[in-house]
Amino acid sequence: MIATVLGAGSFGTSLAIHLARSGHQVRLWGRRSEHLNASQKAGHNTRYLSSISFPDGLVCQSDLQQALENTDLVVSAIPTQAISKFWRQAVKLTPSDVPIVNAAKGISSETLETIDELLRDILPRSEAGRLVYLSGPSFALELAMGKPTLLVAASRNAESAEAVRIAFSAKNVKVYCSNDVIGVELGGALKNVIAIAVGMADGMNSGMNARAGLITRGLHEINRLATRYGANPMTLAGLAGMGDLVLTCTGHLSRNRQLGFAIGEGRSAEEAIAALDGQVAEGFYTAAAVARLAQRDGVEMPICDAVARILDGQISPADGVAELMGRETRFERG
Numbered sequence: 154m155i156a157t158v159l160g161a162g163s164f165g166t167s168l169a170i171h172l173a174r175s176g177h178q179v180r181l182w183g184r185r186s187e188h189l190n191a192s193q194k195a196g197h198n199t200r201y202l203s204s205i206s207f208p209d210g211l212v213c214q215s216d217l218q219q220a221l222e223n224t225d226l227v228v229s230a231i232p233t234q235a236i237s238k239f240w241r242q243a244v245k246l247t248p249s250d251v252p253i254v255n256a257a258k259g260i261s262s263e264t265l266e267t268i269d270e271l272l273r274d275i276l277p278r279s280e281a282g283r284l285v286y287l288s289g290p291s292f293a294l295e296l297a298m299g300k301p302t303l304l305v306a307a308s309r310n311a312e313s314a315e316a317v318r319i320a321f322s323a324k325n326v327k328v329y330c331s332n333d334v335i336g337v338e339l340g341g342a343l344k345n346v347i348a349i350a351v352g353m354a355d356g357m358n359s360g361m362n363a364r365a366g367l368i369t370r371g372l373h374e375i376n377r378l379a380t381r382y383g384a385n386p387m388t389l390a391g392l393a394g395m396g397d398l399v400l401t402c403t404g405h406l407s408r409n410r411q412l413g414f415a416i417g418e419g420r421s422a423e424e425a426i427a428a429l430d431g432q433v434a435e436g437f438y439t440a441a442a443v444a445r446l447a448q449r450d451g452v453e454m455p456i457c458d459a460v461a462r463i464l465d466g467q468i469s470p471a472d473g474v475a476e477l478m479g480r481e482t483r484f485e486r487g
Contacts, residue, residue, distance in 0.1 A: 154320065157182065157224040159243070161189060161213070163201040163432060164256055165230030167293035170202075172228075173211035174299070175323040180224070186215035201432070205297045221246045226254065226320055228287075232433045233259030233342075237271050244275055252313045254285045254306070258341035259435040260442040265449070267338045282310035285317045286334055288341040289392040290400035292407070296326070305329045305392045307337035329392065336388030339379040341397055345436030346443055346457050347371030348401040349413035353463065353470045356417020363474075367456065368402050374454045378443070381452055409436040413460075422464050440464055455480060 154177045158169040161183025173179040183189050191199045193213040197206050214220040221227065227247055231239050236257065247253070253276075255268050264271070273281050289304040296302050304321065306328055308314040314330040322328045331337055350371065354363045375398070376389045388394055401407045412434040415425035426437065444461035447454040459473035468476070 154178070154225045155180070155223065156226040156228060156320065157214075157220050158228045158230060159217075159220070159239075160230030160232075160256075161185075161192070161198065161201070162230060162232075163293035164291075165228070166198045166202050166205075167297040168228055168230060168256060169211055170205060170208060170297045171299075171323070171326060172320070173208040175321070175326075177210065177226075177320070179211045180214040180220045181211060182214050182217055182220040189213040189215045202294060202297050205294075217243065218246050221248070224248060224251060226252055226317075228254045228256060230256045233257045233268060233435055234262060234438055236268055237261065237264075237275070240272060240275050249277075249280060250283075252283050252285050252308075252316050254287050254317055256287045257435070258288065258338075258345060259439050260342050260446070262438045262442045265442050265446050267335070267342070269334050269338055282308070283313050284308060284334075285313050286337050286341075287317065287321070288337050288397060290396040292400070292404060294406055299325050301325050301327075303327050303329070303392055303396070305331050305337060307331040307334045307393070309334055331388065331391075331393070333385045333388040335382050336379050336384030336386075337393040339382070339384060340375060340389050340394040342435070342439050343375040343378065343443060343457070344371075344394075344398040344401050345409045345434070346440045346460050347375070347398060348407055348409035349416075349434070349436045349440065349464070350456050350460050350473075351402040352407075352410035352413020352415075353417035353460075354413075354474070355410070356414040357470055357474070359474065364402070368398060371402075371456050372398055374456055378447065378452050378454060381450065408432055408434040412437060416463065417470050422466070436460075437464060 156172045156177045157180045158165050159182050169179045169181040285308040291302050306314045306317040318328040351367050412425045440461040443457045462468045
């Protein structure tokens with residue numbers, strides 16, 4: 154099988170490495186041709202995951218048309234905020250009968266749409282069934298290193314989800330299928346915001362009790378918004394919900410946690426973003442979008458709202474903690 158991975162950042166590179174290691178012919182495309190050319194010559198990504206060598210079968214391709222020509226599978230690792238602009242051009246070059254797997258996790262800060270909504274606005278209605286959303290607890294470095302990883306592939310079309318399950322499954326990767334696109338998408342997007350909150354608390358040395366409380370109540374907020382839009386609550390108890398949430402909130406490789414930790418220690422949002430060295434913490438953009446969504450639709454999400462206002466400079470992390478701890482408690486509902 155020929156697979157094209159669009160986006161040569163950390164996660165796109167890790168997916169390309171995994172697919173090539175699994176026996177597929179893989180083309181890795183990125184928007185900087187000089188970066189791809191240098192990576193091809195070096196035999197590894199010269200900017201991200203540089204300690205992992207490219208397996209046989211993985212080639213860097215800087216020409217988008219050639220990268221997509223006669224491919225059997227397309228994996229989109231394009232950051233959320235760039236998806237709409239990119240795919241309005243790329244859809245014209247993409248074969249119309251192959252699955253398109255989205256690996257990004259976020260919400261448009263401009264339109265407040267999920268990635269599924271963005272892509273379904275671009276693809277012809279007859280082709281919407283080939284969209285698949287890959288999610289679950291998966292740090293790029295560990296996936297590239299071949300460590301055991303569990304994922305979920307969600308699609309409204311069972312055949313598309315099954316094709317992706319087969320393509321990605323390997324000795325070290327186990328893939329489950331789902332038809333709950335909304336639940337899988339929102340679980341993956343919103344956990345980044347909660348991870349920023351947990352990072353802030355850790356940076357303030359708030360303790361393990363606070364971390365556990367934020368993760369648990371954060372999952373409650375994710376469930377509240379996702380089920381409002383039709384998600385199955387069981388999805389949020391699975392890999393794309395609780396699994397991804399726990400990993401992103403507690404793992405030292407989490408960019409969203411790192412961002413929050415730096416702010417909790419006293420650095421500005423701008424300084425914290427600069428420290429990520431060009432890598433994207435999707436939660437930074439998702440936080441503001443979620444806060445606006447919750448306000449628009451009357452969904453109570455105090456943790457996400459506090460994170461959005463801290464990132465915007467409206468309140469300090471200490472003010473956010475004080476607000477959350479000062480809220481009146483009621484019956485806890487699962």
